[in-house]
Amino acid sequence: MIHALDEAAERLGLHIGQPLANARAMCPDLKVFDADVVADAKTLSDIADWCDRFTPLVALDPPHGLFLDITGCAHLFGGEAALLRTLVLALGRQGFAVSAAIAGTSVCARTLTRQATGIIVADGEEAAAIDRFPVSALGADETITTGLRRAGLKTIGDVASRAPSEITARFGARFSTLLAHALGQGDAPISPRKPLPDYIVEKRFAEPIATDTMIAMTLSRLADTLIASMEKQGKGARRLEAAFFRTDGVVRAIMVETGRPVTQSKVIDRLFRERLDALADPLDPGFGFDVVRLSASRTEIVVQEQRDLDAHVHDNDELAALIDRIAARIGGKRVVVHLPQDTHIPEQAVLAVPAQHHLAVAMQAEWPARVESEPPLRPLRLFDKPEPVTVPFATVPDGPPHQFTWRRAKHAVVRVEGPERIAMEWWRQDGKQLTRDYFRIEDAEGLRFWIFRDGLYEGEVFDADGKSAPPRWYVHGLFA
């Protein structure tokens, strides 16, 4: 089957969906390449990235279309016509065959591109512009297009001249809505790939920049501008994105998140420096960047705190700033604080959460109080997955082992305290685990272990035949 074809092939009379054997029969020296849908989608998304330089609202129209909402952007590029020319020329230079149009509604613009390129339709003239086009340009289902043609409605003008109720009755409401949108009556909303940032500042260069110092300087200048415009509205940035548009079309976006709203440009500057330093694949300027954009995609209203003589407020700010810097370098999920959980199961008793977002909560968390004048009941180091140990025998069936082998080393048990029985949570969905009997154990060298028997003796553990089997032992943690 033919998936796509170029203009020369189209002129020969081949069409999409035709079996390859038929096509070969019509044109024996046909050049054929395997279709790669994934690579196509990737290319389309790369082009969409590049189109970000014209407007932040870019939507995909698969398999090979893009919508750009240029409301309020066109004047930056010298008007609609100039923008269209720039875009088509630039993409053409990259080797793409482009068909572009500007219209009041997205469906109308798409209909225009199917027939011609470079058309600009003013508001209210949509119907006149697409009047003469064949119905196939609407892009409706094959059955509808054929049906329209059979009914003698060859052009969009023919269809539009009919009463909408007739069209709806024959071809369904979806088609009549599509037709109405194409004629400029109402519009289908496009769904942009990225949410619109709250603030955007950018810098364009006639001469592309490539050196690190220039990039750093540009970023810090952009940060100043961004902060100035946010300050007017009392906002601070929580998430920032720097996008670097390379002259050859590649776009690299770098994101930085912060724990509390940033209101100082030097903080932004430092965060980006940390992030750029730590990139696994460094920023490659190639032939240089011609646009650098800094946007704040999440902002918050900054509450000006009253500074008192208490140094704690200041300390917390500094700690949050430090956490932001570390997170910018190694990733937000790698800096964690801990929250106590309401459960007795040791491995689930503590939840590690990103420090950037939960620092304040974690600082106020209520931890269970320890029992006074008792030795530690929980180990200092806990294994994520309990490690199995072999226990040769236990003198008392229900009691602790006298020796055990862990990581190929034998440990003779010198002191034991326990058992502490921890039953699993049967009321939970995943609670059908075995009851554990924990023992605190000291061996001959003075090492302290937290080991448990998984399952009650004779009663919970069964082998394949349904007979009760000896329960297994695990090391779960190590005491100091």
Added chain:
Amino acid sequence: MSARMSALATLRSQIERIETAEVVHHQGRIALGHSEVDRALKGGLARAAIHEVFCAGSQGAAATGFVTGLAGRVTAQRPLLWVRQDFSERETGALSMSGLAELGLDPRLMVMVRATDVESALRTSADALACDALGAVVLELWGETRQFDLVASRKLTLAAQSSGVTGLLLRMAAQPLPSTAETRWMLRAAHSPPGSAWDAWGAPRFDVELLRNRHGPCGRWIMEWKCDECQFSEPSAYPQPVAAAPAYRPDPAVFQRAG
């Protein structure tokens, strides 16, 4: 001749300045609670400096306990930043906040950084040591590392001196190497005090060897951590005081049982 003399004099004065600069920063010392150790340390553990704690691979938990104790002494209700490699979690288990609370420390003040490799762990700790909002920074490394050399160690020391934050290095399964640390310790787990009770043991006990001390003598002691008071102390004969039972002799009760 005179030129050489004056050059020498200049060098001497420079050295003097460097030395006094260091002394100025060593104003704060925190008593650990063990009188002999505090005497050897001239009053306690120096703040604004780096302290290294080494241990063998199997003694990781004991060394962690000791470092936690030191951190508990020096932080004084300020946040503690704990930087560790992903790898060490697999070897000796993750630091448990419940266990930390059991030792008398506050898990609310703990911020944990999980670094992927030694370089980023070192860089993060150097950064953190320069932030004076912290009480202490613990850097936990597993195994021998090429990256932690004299230069890296000097960087950490300078950062600690400028900010006044104490840096604690937990080096598990590693051999001590020259560094700019103020003190260097070798840790082993110590037995619970010998007693008749087979089913009773008490507070965490450490067999502590002070290998290097820039401003005092070295030595080897048994230290016990008091969870309630949040300080170290001399080993007690807890739980049942048994008269004159020397440490390091196996418990006779055990032999009877095992035999």
